[in-house]
Amino acid sequence: MKVFDLEFSTDHYYIKRSRVVEQIxxxxxxxxxxxxxxxxxLTPLLFQQHLNKQYTIAVPLVKNGFTDYLVLEYKGEEYLRFSHLVKHLFHTMDITKFYIYQGKDEEKIQVFIHVMHLTLEEAEKQLTEISDRLxxxxxxxxxxxxxxxxxxxxNIVTLPYNEI
Structure with a gap:
């Protein structure tokens, strides 16, 4: 399923409930x-309902121990500064394939970095380096x-609401 510029191939999704549904x-x-x-x-109708804030939908990031996206989720008052800082940092790190979206609230920013089939350990290593620099x-x-x-x-991410 295509969500803005993101491509998710999954046979399942997650829907947020108002109560705890599982203890893990x-x-x-x-x-x-x-x-x-x-x-x-995930169907286009469900995604539209998500955009209309009828449901909060999330998709898995890991499939068979691999991921195609690294995600940074920022929530705070300096969301615009975070967005600009990420763009500058990625330019210095030669990260070119990334997408920045707005989450459910105006102060929530989601950054998706497209990677090619990384293991969970490799993904975490790259995310630690990015996070340390930030x-x-x-x-x-x-x-x-x-x-x-x-x-x-x-290891799921809520779908974005708007492109930035």
Whole structure:
């Protein structure tokens, strides 16, 4: 399914519920998931309902231990500064294939970096390098995905709402 400039091929998606739908034990921790897995392909109608904020839809980032996107999600007052800083940083790092979107709120920015079939460990290594460079200029108010520290049902990303 194509979402703006992003391409997701998945046989399932996740829909956010108002309650905890699953407790997930992982690495001696318990995660409380509010996203319910739906074992069907995402349809254009569901995506439209997501854009209309009727549902919050997420898609998995990891398939068979590999990912095609690295994601930075920033939420804070300096979202415009974050966006400009990311563009500058990526230029200096020769990262050219990235997309910046607005999340559900105006202050939420989602940055998708297109990569070619990286393992979860390689993805986390690249994200750590990017995050460390960003921390030199900005207070850390972002998260990176995917992560080896999260269970599969948490290595998901909500679909963006608007292009920036």
């Amino acid at each position: 034990p992982f690495n001696n921790r318990t995660f409380y998931a509010k996203f319910e897995r739906i074992s069907e392909p 921390k030199q200029r900005l207070t850390k108010r972002w998260k990176t995905l995917p992560s080896t520290q999260l269970p599969e049902a948490y």
